[in-house]
Amino acid sequence: MLLLLITSDKKGLFLNGLFLSYRDPLLGLITLVAFVFAISFITYSFSLYKEKKARGEYRKLLKRFELGNLKEDDYVHLYATYNLPFDSIVLLASTFLYKGEYNKAISVYQALLEHVNDKVKKEELLELLGKTYFKGGFLQRAKDIYLQILKFSPRNEEVLTYLLYTYEKLKELESAKAILSSLEELGQDIKLEKAYINALGVAYNPILSFEKKTKKLFELFKENASIERLLVGFLLRFNKQEFWENLKIFDLSKHLDLLWFLDFNDVDFDCVSESKLLSELYTAKAYINAKEQSDIFVLDVLIALRKNHSKARADLNFEFICQKCKKVFPMYNTRCPQCHSILNSKVQAVLTRSLLEKNQSLQ
Numbered sequence: 001m002l003l004l005l006i007t008s009d010k011k012g013l014f015l016n017g018l019f020l021s022y023r024d025p026l027l028g029l030i031t032l033v034a035f036v037f038a039i040s041f042i043t044y045s046f047s048l049y050k051e052k053k054a055r056g057e058y059r060k061l062l063k064r065f066e067l068g069n070l071k072e073d074d075y076v077h078l079y080a081t082y083n084l085p086f087d088s089i090v091l092l093a094s095t096f097l098y099k100g101e102y103n104k105a106i107s108v109y110q111a112l113l114e115h116v117n118d119k120v121k122k123e124e125l126l127e128l129l130g131k132t133y134f135k136g137g138f139l140q141r142a143k144d145i146y147l148q149i150l151k152f153s154p155r156n157e158e159v160l161t162y163l164l165y166t167y168e169k170l171k172e173l174e175s176a177k178a179i180l181s182s183l184e185e186l187g188q189d190i191k192l193e194k195a196y197i198n199a200l201g202v203a204y205n206p207i208l209s210f211e212k213k214t215k216k217l218f219e220l221f222k223e224n225a226s227i228e229r230l231l232v233g234f235l236l237r238f239n240k241q242e243f244w245e246n247l248k249i250f251d252l253s254k255h256l257d258l259l260w261f262l263d264f265n266d267v268d269f270d271c272v273s274e275s276k277l278l279s280e281l282y283t284a285k286a287y288i289n290a291k292e293q294s295d296i297f298v299l300d301v302l303i304a305l306r307k308n309h310s311k312a313r314a315d316l317n318f319e320f321i322c323q324k325c326k327k328v329f330p331m332y333n334t335r336c337p338q339c340h341s342i343l344n345s346k347v348q349a350v351l352t353r354s355l356l357e358k359n360q361s362l363q
């Protein structure tokens with residue numbers, strides 16, 4: 001093509017000059033080849049330079065990614081300029097969530113929302129934004145986002161479920177009940193959730209007296225025994241008398257932590273004497289001296305240490321294992337923070353050095 005251009009361009013001064021100056025056809029051909037070679041060389045060098053520059057930029061970007069240093073704008077840049085698929089961008093942004101950097105994740109989702117026009121993708125981003133607000137503890141904002149999504153997608157079960165968790169944390173339990181009705185209409189089994197939210201509604205009610213709360217919680221417990229932990233927790237805090245009077249209806253092994261930390265003056269030792277487990281527990285705690293041993297290993301060790309007047313001082317601590325996701329927590333959660341299942345944490349007692357001995361070793 002270059003050849004054609006050169007030979008046909010009779011009016012071009014430079015090329016005319018070439019043909020006029022070098023009449024020798026061989027020399028003309030060599031000049032032409034040299035000219036073509038020079039042009040090709042320049043074009044090739046330029047493309048090499050461009051490629052090297054692009055590689056440099058790419059490497060720089062990769063390095064930032066490796067170090068987890070991608071800025072919020074980089075995600076928008078990757079999406080808008082480099083056309084990286086939306087799902088990949090969202091996956092990359094989730095690294096902020098895993099690292100607990102909720103503010104950064106929020107900034108990325110907000111920035112992406114301004115560049116995304118597709119309705120489905122927008123809804124997905126809003127859901128992620130809501131979840132991030134929820135996990136980060138920005139509950140009011142999470143609530144606002146979820147309510148916004150439900151305006152155009154009222155049957156979004158994931159959003160309804162997270163809005164339920166949000167209302168529960170905000171203690172807006174009447175709104176939580178309304179969400180449960182929506183989930184029931186969508187075919188979900190809400191029996192346990194309903195009993196749980198109703199029990200919370202009673203326990204947190206600022207108007208009801210402790211006596212009325214006790215009565216209502218007992219009624220709810222009779223309807224659904226799964227709320228036992230809520231009832232026992234409430235009684236041991238606000239109405240201990242009722243707890244001791246109804247001791248026999250509870251599975252005490254599920255509440256060892258609550259019972260272990262009871263103050264000496266709050267324990268009804270007449271009732272304790274009727275329970276093998278409580279007699280062992282309070283012998284191990286040195287409140288009484290009623291048992292020689294226990295079938296529960298940790299209690300047996302504590303009783304043996306006491307009986308042998310051992311210098312080693314031990315104490316009990318408790319772990320709580322979610323029976324659904326198997327995650328272990330240092331404190332009891334009525335709703336598992338990991339998998340959101342309710343009232344299924346198993347209490348496990350573990351031996352620990354006593355606080356007294358720890359303090360002595362620090363002196």
Ligand SMILES: [Zn+2]
Binds near residue numbers: 324336337339340
């Ligand atoms: Zn769990």
